[in-house]
Amino acid sequence: MTKKEKIISWILVIFVGVIALLAISPLVSLFISSLRPSAELIRNGITLSIPWNELSMKNYVNMFQNGGNYWTWYFNSLLISGLTIVLSLFFSSMVGYALAVYKFKGQQLIFILVLLILMVPFEILMLPLYQLMTTLGMIDNYLAVILPMIVAPVAIFFFRQYAIGLPKELMESARIDGCSEYGIYLRVMAPLMLPSFAAMAILQGLGSWNNFLWPLVVLRSNTMFTLPIGLSTLLTPYGNNYDVLIAGSVMTVLPVIILFLFFQRYFISGLAVGGVKG
Structure with missing residues (x-):
C-alpha cells in the first residue's frame, strides 16, 4: 500500500469506529442505567455518566425475585x-x-x-x-x-x-x-x-x-x-x-x-x- 492509501485506510477505520461508538452508546447507557437505583433514574434519566458509588446489581436481583x-x-x-x-x-x-x-x-x-x-x-x-x-x-x-x-x-x-x-x-x-x-x-x-x-x-x-x-x-x-x-x-x-x-x-x-x-x-x-x- 502507498502512503496515500494507508492514510485513506486509517481515515475510514476511524470514521467507522466513530459510527460504531455512536451506534452502541444507547446500549451502553441503558446497561449503566440498569445498575443505578430507581430514584436516581427518576432524577437524572438515562445518561452515559457513571456514578460508581451508586452502581449495584440490585435491580437485576429485584427483577429475578419480584x-x-x-x-x-x-x-x-x-x-x-x-x-x-x-x-x-x-x-x-x-x-x-x-x-x-x-x-x-x-x-x-x-x-x-x-x-x-x-x-x-x-x-x-x-x-x-x-x-x-x-x-x-x-x-x-x-x-x-x-x-x-x-x-x-x-x-x-x-x-x-x-x-x-x-x-x-x-x-x-x-x-x-x-x-x-x-x-x-x-x-x-x-x-x-x-x-x-x-x-x-x-x-x-x-x-x-x-x-x-x-x-x-x-x-x-x-x-x-x-x-x-x-x-x-x-x-x-x-x-x-x-x-x-x-x-x-x-x-x-x-x-x-x-x-x-x-x-x-x-x-x-x-x-x-x-x-x-x-
Whole structure:
C-alpha cells in the first residue's frame, strides 16, 4: 500500500469506529442505567455518566425475585418469535422457491400480488386481520399473533430472488434419481439456501421480537402479553417500576444479540446474494 492509501485506510477505520461508538452508546447507557437505583433514574434519566458509588446489581436481583409477570412475558415472546421464525422460513421459502424455479399459469400474477402486498402498510391490513381473528375465535391467543406473520411478502420476495440463482441442473439430476419435488427442495435446494435462511431468520426474528402494535391489538390477558407490551404496562400514572423496566430492557436485548451471533456467518452473504439476483 502507498502512503496515500494507508492514510485513506486509517481515515475510514476511524470514521467507522466513530459510527460504531455512536451506534452502541444507547446500549451502553441503558446497561449503566440498569445498575443505578430507581430514584436516581427518576432524577437524572438515562445518561452515559457513571456514578460508581451508586452502581449495584440490585435491580437485576429485584427483577429475578419480584419480577412478577416479566418472565411470563419473556417466555411468550420467545415462544411467539421462535414459532414465527420457523414457520415463516418454511412457508415463505417454499413460496419464493416455487415462484423462482417453476413455470405455471398465473406465476407472474402471483408475484405481482406479492409485490403489491409488500407495498401496503400493515396498519391498513390490521382491521380485516382483526375481524378474521375474531371470526376464528383466536383473540387473546398465540395463534392470533403468529398466523398473520408466517407468510411474509418481504420473505417471499427475498427467497425468490435467492432461488433464481440456484443451479437448475441439480433439480434435473435429482428427478432422474427418482426424487420427488418436495424431496428436491428439502434435500437438494434448501441446503444451498442456508445463507438466505440465516438472513431472514435474523430479520424475521427481530421483527417478531420487537412487534408491539399487532400483539397489543389481539392480546388481552396480562399473562399473554409479549415483552414490548408487558414492559409498557410498567409505566403508569400511579407509579413507574423503573428498576424492573430498565433491567428488563437489558435482558430483552440478549436474545437478539444471540440470534445475530448465531447466524452472522451467513447473514451478509445471504443479504448480498438475495438482493442482487433477479
